[in-house]
Amino acid sequence: MFLLEYYIHSATVINDSKCELVRIRNAKVTSSIPVIGTRTGPAATSCRPFSLSAFLLCAAISPAHGQQISLSIEDIVSPAFQVQGIDARLDKDSLSAHIRTISLQGKTWRNVRLSCPKIRIGRDTLACDQGTLQEKQSWPVRFSYTASTKQLNLDLLPSASERWRFDARLEKNWKVSAVIENGNITYAKSWLAANIPAPSSGKISGKLHFGGSGAKLLAADADLLLSGLAFSDASGLHAGEKISGRIQFKAHQARGELIWQGNASWEQGEIYWHPIYISGGGVKFSASGRSSPQRIALEQGVLHWPAIGEVRASAIWDVNTHQFATAEMEGKELKLGALHATLLLPFLEKTALAKSAADGRISFSSRIASGEIQSLDLSLDHASLKDKEGRFALREVNFTLPWRAKASSVADLAIGSGQLLALPVDGFKTAIHLQDRNVRIPRLAIPILGGSLNIENFQATQAKEGWQWEFEGGLTPVSMEQLSSALHWPKMHGTLAGVVPRVHYESGRLAMDGALLVKAFDGTAVIQDLVLLDTLGHAPRMQASIDMRNLDLDLLTRAFSFGNMQGRIDVEVKGLELSNWKPVAFDAAVRSSPGDYPRKISQRAVQNISALGGAGAAAAIQRSFLGFFEQFGYRRLGLSCVLRNSVCLMDGIEPAPNGYVIVKGGGIPAITVIGYNRSVSWDELITRLQRVTQGNAPPIVQ
């Protein structure tokens, strides 16, 4: 037996016209028979194309059949890949190879083994029909290599139904094609960056063709079908399940650019991309463009989404600055209902629109230059927006917005009709002035119940802490009959009007400068020091002071079925504090207004007033002879309540034995009502008020 050793201590092989380096260190071929020649010592450096496969083949076809040959290479290094620790052994017709590590595109495979119990060696070819490729998994493999044509065929058969077939022509002008049948898509996991959701299941089938010269890609063609794809990131905020679809892609080089065109269709499945959830599929996307090392140009992109409509886009991405040099996007006559429910609503969760539904059509077009939005044209056509809980509704909304960066623009809004709480709102139009992130509405008049809610000098600005806005305005006389009817309140008479001073909102705090003047019940109400906190939260808080003058008792008591009273009262509420719209503290007092006016109180009103002071007072009156009269005269009346810790500390207009005077008698017949309970639970007081104002039940007089 002879022993031959073929060494290359260090070979530097320079590949193709770019002369990219491939370095081979410490390669050694050992054969048990004489071979054509030997060579030891440092290898020369050349620009000649080098093929490791050819090297292997030379070694492999040298021995006479039945002999041994082994190959070891310490490492092969190129800019594209690294292979370390190659040990191959051909024993008779059995091949076994072990590679310690293969690194490619930042991924590393360790201890890769290839074995073939029966290798066929021809003069020009090396082939294996029943090999095994093993890394973490073991796959049956078939391969063949033809040295003269540098053609490599590799067939991986992970399972009976799964097949990955690669055909490669490894010349300077190379070609690689692959046919995949039911390929397990989870193999792609190791190729993806850590921040990209990884596939956990799915199959891929189709064909891929790539061609190039050296390191340059000249042509690509892919047609792939995906089925049962599931993916997720670690947080579960970006995930998809049961996805099927098709991806087609073609590209070729022309004048230094890669011209490409692709189609993707999503046929079924569901995707959650926080906070958006989409299911059902039916979405298609097609794109074409060209790429160069400096820029990627999307010449035409079309997203076709049957539920919403079609969106077209074009863009140029600057690779150096990592921003859009230019971009344009346009959608015409999109279906607002599906767009709102699918794409907008998830972002409106903490707003008043959280439970809203929309309908109608929306069109838009926008333009970006140098990474910044330059224009946005938006229009709503016959749209509607309503709250699912019935708090508001806007119908027949037509809106046009011609927004331009660094310039002022005016949007036109027209509402056909609407509803605010239970109040119907008639149609109105307004102009909205926009400049950068500022919104201004000089005047907005909303017709409501025969009157008008006027908003003037509305200004909104987007700041770091969120939106800030302010306005002033007023309410021209609104019919109280219509208002009370619309709100399902007791029927009220007269009109309601008011002047709203400057109201401003910032960081969840709504406050009013000056006093809100309201005219109601033929008197005036002035609301001051109004502050609203956490308005849309679960624990909204309100603080205010209210001063009402000369309210007509006749209008007031008729509205609340309290029993008729005639006269005028002043109501003062200081330090009012509401939490979740329920009072938690105030100092309130009701007093007869100063002045000369008729003062009458009905039997039933007397009873109701006395009932508020406690059962004792009511019973005392009911037992007296005064029960025979329908109406009484009075000189003045008054009741106060200081609410603290859910307890109302009550007082009247002056002290009385064991109590306090609520109604001081005057005229004929006159009556004086005395209250005895000074401390009443607020809940109990509310229950009493509800009891006396409910049902218009006739009073029982004894």
Next chain:
Amino acid sequence: MKTLTRLSSWLFLFALCWPPLALASADLEINTPAITSLKNGMQQRHNELAGFYASGAVGLTRDGLVAVRDPAAAPLAQRQAMNSLVAAENQDRKALYREIARANGHPEWEDEVRSTFAQRWISKAAGGWWYQNASGAWAKK
């Protein structure tokens, strides 16, 4: 499932009403309209969250809040709702601790109130629910 939901609702109510242990000086049962509103909102939401607690998708944190622990335990179609519920629940829990401290006349007690409630939620959690132990690691009850 209904029985489990009902049982967990009772446990939730019990947890809300359980006498305070750690913060003896503060009245954790104090009631204001805001606290009542918050508790009502949380109780209604609890029925929607109970399934996520049981599946392990959502767990109780050691700082008195809730957190998405294992999103994959929730069907994809429910993840949006789950994240919304968790966000709303945490907003209410923070408001509840703030309101209780404020109603006690000591806004500065908020952290202590939160800490006491954190222990309360965990000790009254149903079997199979997940919670964060003192070191912050998830544990199954």
